[in-house]
Amino acid sequence: MAQQHLEPTDPLAEPVTGDALAGYLRAQATEFLRALRQHRETGTGDSLDAARALRRSARRISGSLHTFRPLLDPDWSEAMRPELAWLSGTLALEHACASRLDRLLAALHRLSGSSAFPAHVEVAARGRTAGAARTGAAAAGAVSETRAPAPERGNLTVGAAKAGALLDRQLTLARTRAHSTALQALGSSRFHAVADKVALLASEVPLTTTAAASDLRPFAATAEERLTDAVAALPLITAGSPYNAEALIHGLSPDPAPHPQDAPWHQVRLLLRLHRYAREVLHGENTPVDVRLLTAGQALNRHRDASEAAAAAASAARTPRIAPATAYALGVLHADQRHEVEAARFAFQQCWQKQTVGTP
């Protein structure tokens, strides 16, 4: 089929019209409702999966509303997008806290050169006790350096063990709060209004009168251009030079905010996602797998995760009354994660370079 090889910028391809957009939005709305049903029917064990599925379709609907804006009823579209952004942002927090903690504990194990308790063992153990942690952690807000390290952390040095215990308390607390916030959000009238709109979308997409006959490809091409322009503005020559030491350059800066140098990379990550969704709209279920886009997206996810983990380590180091050994371990951990940031930029540059060179 010709559609399988269709690319947004391919001048020979047949037009894809607003009907395809309507079909995509209806399908994503149906997925959203299915995930919502699953979330209400299942226990907490599967609720993370259901939340992920809700976020997945909310992001796709929101992204398509953005890319193909002129083809949709503007009032409806303008009202819908911030609500979907609020929902997927709220639902993302719990998972983000959990995976940030896993990343930091795995790094502490690696930095301690421990082989007796590889990181995945602890991660698996954490998974089993996540429910208990969720209910009990709210009381663990107060920082206490005297608490003994958990048994599975016995192979870490004192500083690393204390740093791990501190991060565990802080991020488990954050996760518990994110979980409560997500539950509250899903029970709120604000959410019910969004769900009602999505339910409507599953049967009727508010296209403009001319949209059904309009070609979608110029809009998809614009999304791709925005991505290409943003990538061109990245410092890729530096990123492609290994060990450039750029990512840690503000490692001891007094600014507690995330590194401003990370922002353009985060922006590219979002634009890459919009480009991917636009391809899905054009190709539907026949969307060809683009390994280059997948790899680039993974590198940018790793960039974001490492950036936020580094910030969490720096933030934990500002906890009052921690021991110097704890602070030292958090400093090593922060620098380690900033080097992960740099490594992710290098990986992105490498795969993007191939992409550009490989394009005929």
Add this chain to the structure above:
Amino acid sequence: MAQQHLEPTDPLAEPVTGDALAGYLRAQATEFLRALRQHRETGTGDSLDAARALRRSARRISGSLHTFRPLLDPDWSEAMRPELAWLSGTLALEHACASRLDRLLAALHRLSGSSAFPAHVEVAARGRTAGAARTGAAAAGAVSETRAPAPERGNLTVGAAKAGALLDRQLTLARTRAHSTALQALGSSRFHAVADKVALLASEVPLTTTAAASDLRPFAATAEERLTDAVAALPLITAGSPYNAEALIHGLSPDPAPHPQDAPWHQVRLLLRLHRYAREVLHGENTPVDVRLLTAGQALNRHRDASEAAAAAASAARTPRIAPATAYALGVLHADQRHEVEAARFAFQQCWQKQTVGTP
């Protein structure tokens, strides 16, 4: 001249005999005596240069004694080498402390993202006050976190400034001690015995009876083989993969000793030096400049310097009663220098790879 293109393993080259070794040793002994005279005549300002020149010739004599051992009087040679090693080791310490401090302060500035006071300004300022620091620093042994940071460090954050002040005190004290030890060594009867032996060497080299007619090239080839074998045993595949995160893997290990993973690299650094000296013996003043060897040597020097700077930061973090912010900055600094270690290994791998590929 054919000699200009002579390589130790070149089967077509004419033999180089023990006479060349004798000439080389006489020349190095003369250099040694010249540097010693310069050291006695000059003030402390130039004494570092003189000490460097003494070390330079002591290393070359000692290295040649090792590589061409069977051609020299064994009793004399066995007695001479440990004395030369003691001397160059003792003389190297002061310079090592000074450059380690410069490296760590420059890194702290870089990590603070400061541009107002670039590192070289402070390094220059330190150079001017080195004499004062040397005389006054012995009293600064006690660690006092309350001491105000030096004015030129005002642009650093509190943690970075305190870490810088702590490292300054500890390494200036170590430098002062190294300076005293070097002065004592140069006035000792042990040193006078070495100097007498070197003076004798400048006029008469104790070759064995057959040495004058022996070919030097097999010995030089053995030195090169030892180097090649040691390089082959290095984890070069890992080192050539950027951001492999190997160098920091024991960053939080309880062992206060330098990282054992660094030892084979330090060993290659020494073997590379022996190979270079053997080439000098063969080629004399016509030794062709080998950019590959120079670059590889620089990468290994950087590896050694970063490894020792990282250890100094870790050691400073074990100072009792330091503030958590100081410890955090030292942790970041330690990790930064361990990444410099990794970067140096990558640089070595890159230049060695070229070397192997480039050889016809």
